[in-house]
Amino acid sequence: MEEETRTVFGKYEIGRLLGKGTFAKVYYARHIATGESVAIKILKKEQVRKEGMMEQIKREISVMRLVRHPNVVELKEVMATKTKIFFVMEYVGGGELFAKVSRGKLKEDVARKYFQQLISAVDFCHSRGVSHRDLKPENLLLDENENLKISDFGLSALPEQLRHDGLLHTQCGTPAYVAPEVLRKKGYDGSRADIWSCGVILYALLAGFLPFRNENLMSMYTKVLRAEFQFPPWFSAEPRRLISKILVADPDRRATIPAIMRVPWFQKGFSRPFAFQLEQPVPEKAGDKELQKPELASPTTKSSSPKFFNAFEFITSMSSGFDLSGLFESKRKTGSMFTSKCSATAIVSKIETVARGLNFKVGNEKGFKIRLQGPSEGRKGRLTVTAEVFEVAAEVSVVELSKNSGDTLEYAKFCEEDVRPSLKDIVWTWQGENIGGGYGGESQEHVISNAA
Numbered sequence: 001m002e003e004e005t006r007t008v009f010g011k012y013e014i015g016r017l018l019g020k021g022t023f024a025k026v027y028y029a030r031h032i033a034t035g036e037s038v039a040i041k042i043l044k045k046e047q048v049r050k051e052g053m054m055e056q057i058k059r060e061i062s063v064m065r066l067v068r069h070p071n072v073v074e075l076k077e078v079m080a081t082k083t084k085i086f087f088v089m090e091y092v093g094g095g096e097l098f099a100k101v102s103r104g105k106l107k108e109d110v111a112r113k114y115f116q117q118l119i120s121a122v123d124f125c126h127s128r129g130v131s132h133r134d135l136k137p138e139n140l141l142l143d144e145n146e147n148l149k150i151s152d153f154g155l156s157a158l159p160e161q162l163r164h165d166g167l168l169h170t171q172c173g174t175p176a177y178v179a180p181e182v183l184r185k186k187g188y189d190g191s192r193a194d195i196w197s198c199g200v201i202l203y204a205l206l207a208g209f210l211p212f213r214n215e216n217l218m219s220m221y222t223k224v225l226r227a228e229f230q231f232p233p234w235f236s237a238e239p240r241r242l243i244s245k246i247l248v249a250d251p252d253r254r255a256t257i258p259a260i261m262r263v264p265w266f267q268k269g270f271s272r273p274f275a276f277q278l279e280q281p282v283p284e285k286a287g288d289k290e291l292q293k294p295e296l297a298s299p300t301t302k303s304s305s306p307k308f309f310n311a312f313e314f315i316t317s318m319s320s321g322f323d324l325s326g327l328f329e330s331k332r333k334t335g336s337m338f339t340s341k342c343s344a345t346a347i348v349s350k351i352e353t354v355a356r357g358l359n360f361k362v363g364n365e366k367g368f369k370i371r372l373q374g375p376s377e378g379r380k381g382r383l384t385v386t387a388e389v390f391e392v393a394a395e396v397s398v399v400e401l402s403k404n405s406g407d408t409l410e411y412a413k414f415c416e417e418d419v420r421p422s423l424k425d426i427v428w429t430w431q432g433e434n435i436g437g438g439y440g441g442e443s444q445e446h447v448i449s450n451a452a
Helices: 045-050 054-066 097-101 108-127 190-207 217-226 237-246 257-262 311-318 344-357 408-422 444-451
Strands: 012-020 024-031 037-044 075-080 084-090 140-142 148-150 335-340 361-364 369-378 381-393 396-405
Touching: 012 037, 037 045, 045 054, 045 084, 054 075, 054 084, 097 140, 097 190, 108 148, 108 190, 108 237, 108 257, 190 237, 237 257, 344 361, 344 369, 344 381, 344 396, 344 408, 381 408, 396 408
Parallel strands: none
Antiparallel strands: 012 024, 024 037, 037 084, 075 084, 140 148, 335 396, 361 369, 369 381, 381 396
């Protein structure tokens, strides 16, 4: 390897180049301690900043942490130096599904298996509020057991990207797989657009070529907008009917995933895989309550663990050594922040005790979040502070204190003279202090890699 070092933080041994894109290189790597094979995507910080990819990188990490599913490539950890960002991902060694399709049509039972795994994974992504927006055989990998894995969430969308009309408006995707409503530029439902792409993929698996193809791009778009395509003679009746219900130009009339899963042809040999237990909270859609799968969490049960703190938020806020603040703009309120190796329950209990000792009123909010109200009115009203605990890893939590109301100078004095001395027995490090050396002798870089 010419540009990169042979190891990453002394933890991964870098091997051959797997792929190269406009903004990143992906290498095969091996975990030195365990021998596990992984893929590491390396991005140069300066190029990411120059190309204005800050939000896309943040979104891709957030999405991949949310969609932990057997048929989605797993993001294992995120690491960073002053010049580079490293995505450590599950290594999927069977190549792209595209390679199989490019050799010709697949047998119906093989195509059905891949389609079942694709729909199962896409359904899970949608349940977490994630739309992929670039589903195509090139982004579908196969492992050594011929199981499908969705990759490349660089164009994916989260609920916060919806506009006031509840729709997405960014035109993106690959022309041959993009849904008609995306081309119309009037807003679209990302999940329904994904279903269209799944229909195109199923057609390609069974046919060996695409349903919408033309050397002239505008002519192809015209066919997509009208959903004009023909079946080759070898298609059996059942997949014909299914694809005809998916490749419908009107998204409101297009088959939904539950409807697809009820089709007898789809159900043959299908067993829904068990999704990995998630630590992260489910994202909210605008105006909706949390979207929670009944088997993953009960809406009536209080959370037993704190919110998961996004790895890059942690790097940005806590790591003065790496200082990615110029790369990722924080949208969090200005406040004081510290890390702790105590449990979330112990942290909350300690903060409550300290607050009451200072005659602050304590109110519990949802999850591991408490509201503290000062004993007297100041120049700019009563000081109120929120303290919230976020989980970074099993052994590390981040605690953020933020001022909701009151005088800023009074808040600063409260933090420096009252909070810091009183919490010193549970604090590992305050924001901006050096983290290295306090985590079993590990370097700051290694702490961040574990935190991710």
